[in-house]
Amino acid sequence: MDLHRLGVCAGIAMLGLSGAAYAAPSLAARACPSPELTRAGARCGVVEVPEDPAKPDRKIGLNVVILPALHPKAGEPPLFHLEGGPGIAATNAALFYAGPGSTYRQSQDVVLVDQRGTGGSGPLHCAAIENRSPLADELVARDVIACRSELSAQADLANYSTVRTAEDVDSVREALHAEQIDIWSISNGTRLAQQYIKAFPTRVRRAVMAGFAPLDYRTPLFHAMNAQRVVDLLIYKCRADPACSARYPNLQEEWTTVLARLDHSPAQVQWNGAPASLGRGRFTEEVRNSLSTAAGQRGFPALVHAAFGGDFGPFLHLLRKGPSPFAMGLYLTIACSEGGSRIAPADVQRYTEGTFLREYRVREELDACAEWPKYQPGSDFFQPPANSPELLVVSGEMDHVAPPDYAEQFCSRLEHCHLVIIPDLGHGPFDLDLWSGGDCYDTMTVKFLEDGVVDASCVRKMRAPAFR
Numbered sequence: 001m002d003l004h005r006l007g008v009c010a011g012i013a014m015l016g017l018s019g020a021a022y023a024a025p026s027l028a029a030r031a032c033p034s035p036e037l038t039r040a041g042a043r044c045g046v047v048e049v050p051e052d053p054a055k056p057d058r059k060i061g062l063n064v065v066i067l068p069a070l071h072p073k074a075g076e077p078p079l080f081h082l083e084g085g086p087g088i089a090a091t092n093a094a095l096f097y098a099g100p101g102s103t104y105r106q107s108q109d110v111v112l113v114d115q116r117g118t119g120g121s122g123p124l125h126c127a128a129i130e131n132r133s134p135l136a137d138e139l140v141a142r143d144v145i146a147c148r149s150e151l152s153a154q155a156d157l158a159n160y161s162t163v164r165t166a167e168d169v170d171s172v173r174e175a176l177h178a179e180q181i182d183i184w185s186i187s188n189g190t191r192l193a194q195q196y197i198k199a200f201p202t203r204v205r206r207a208v209m210a211g212f213a214p215l216d217y218r219t220p221l222f223h224a225m226n227a228q229r230v231v232d233l234l235i236y237k238c239r240a241d242p243a244c245s246a247r248y249p250n251l252q253e254e255w256t257t258v259l260a261r262l263d264h265s266p267a268q269v270q271w272n273g274a275p276a277s278l279g280r281g282r283f284t285e286e287v288r289n290s291l292s293t294a295a296g297q298r299g300f301p302a303l304v305h306a307a308f309g310g311d312f313g314p315f316l317h318l319l320r321k322g323p324s325p326f327a328m329g330l331y332l333t334i335a336c337s338e339g340g341s342r343i344a345p346a347d348v349q350r351y352t353e354g355t356f357l358r359e360y361r362v363r364e365e366l367d368a369c370a371e372w373p374k375y376q377p378g379s380d381f382f383q384p385p386a387n388s389p390e391l392l393v394v395s396g397e398m399d400h401v402a403p404p405d406y407a408e409q410f411c412s413r414l415e416h417c418h419l420v421i422i423p424d425l426g427h428g429p430f431d432l433d434l435w436s437g438g439d440c441y442d443t444m445t446v447k448f449l450e451d452g453v454v455d456a457s458c459v460r461k462m463r464a465p466a467f468r
Helices: 011-015 035-039 088-099 100-106 141-151 162-175 190-198 223-240 241-249 252-263 279-288 294-298 302-309 315-316 328-338 345-352 360-369 404-411 440-451 457-461
Strands: 029-031 043-052 055-067 079-082 109-114 181-186 204-210 266-273 274-278 390-396 417-422
Touching: 035 088, 043 162, 055 088, 055 162, 079 088, 079 190, 079 315, 088 100, 088 162, 088 279, 088 345, 100 109, 100 204, 100 223, 100 440, 109 162, 141 241, 141 328, 162 190, 181 457, 204 279, 204 440, 223 241, 223 252, 223 279, 223 294, 223 302, 223 360, 241 302, 252 279, 252 417, 279 302, 279 360, 294 302, 302 315, 328 360, 390 404, 390 440, 404 417, 417 440, 440 457
Parallel strands: 079 109, 079 181, 181 204, 204 390, 390 417
Antiparallel strands: 029 043, 043 055, 055 109, 266 274
């Protein structure tokens, strides 16, 4: 599995309309956006849904890409890919399923639906935020306020919630005339999967959840604490690795020194051919971002050692070169309403004190949320499903966003939940093409989706990339 991945009759009651007025959703075909998808036999189209079920005249066109099964099996449900973020377009993964991920569609179609507010589904972009330099603070008040005004004039942001998105998933299911679906979800997509299971419990046959995040996750309160856990483990693992410990015998001291220097004054670097200042906040947040994959984590000692010597080149090499992949208007709408609004002031210091990120990320986001319109989720929204279909929850030992504890607590309450924890894995299966035995992940999940059997025996043969 590779980075292409980074790249879910209730409708009448949902719409609040009489049976006579209800029109079943349908897929309107349109040309696929790339020749690779066309060659793979993809079907592309749009499913129209109401932005607000109480005001059905205002529509959102959901962008849908369907990769057909290579060897269709009668009665096999389609597999819906629920992307993370929130704010990442699911159709970004289309080329993965058309190519190296075709193993997932041996017997079932794969369905990619851009969540409302992302990709081709009425995207809620904040250009000034998404195009800022990765060395600059991301959420500047004037940009947040300007984007709020622009998006509020064209969309009812209160209807861009996880609940509405789950209803959209079911509209697409209905448009495809599928009695049930399977789900593959990651990160924030696991929250969407949980909401879909709660709202439409008979519609899911099996579901895979990777990088599991609970419905009551208070983004981004725990980012600093969870990232600190991974860095501590990395320093320990480097010390226990003969080659790493020989190359970087003073890793902890060098890391502490780099942070102390940035506390004293920003580092002066070259970015895009021009001088730039790098402060501690952006440095630590981008280091946190690099921890998403095992390859990024295994580059941590080299990055720290170079920075200790005054060379921030390895760090700069990690940074995105183009705009953010997130539709930031959608991100802020969900994160502020379902996470930030539930963060008490006293919690900020409690969960960030003593971490390398400190309060930087949570303070920046809470300041932005103070300027952003929010909706109030129902009182039962934050509760996990009481029952579930067959679930496979795959958690990375080195997940810097959602540590295995979250998945263990979730699975322990459910009769049909199978938990697999993979040593050295980060937030998701983003770089398994660099692992030895990395194909185990797809082999295991595909077998589960096909016949409900969990065989994790190959996990013990998986080996992450070596420290660089």
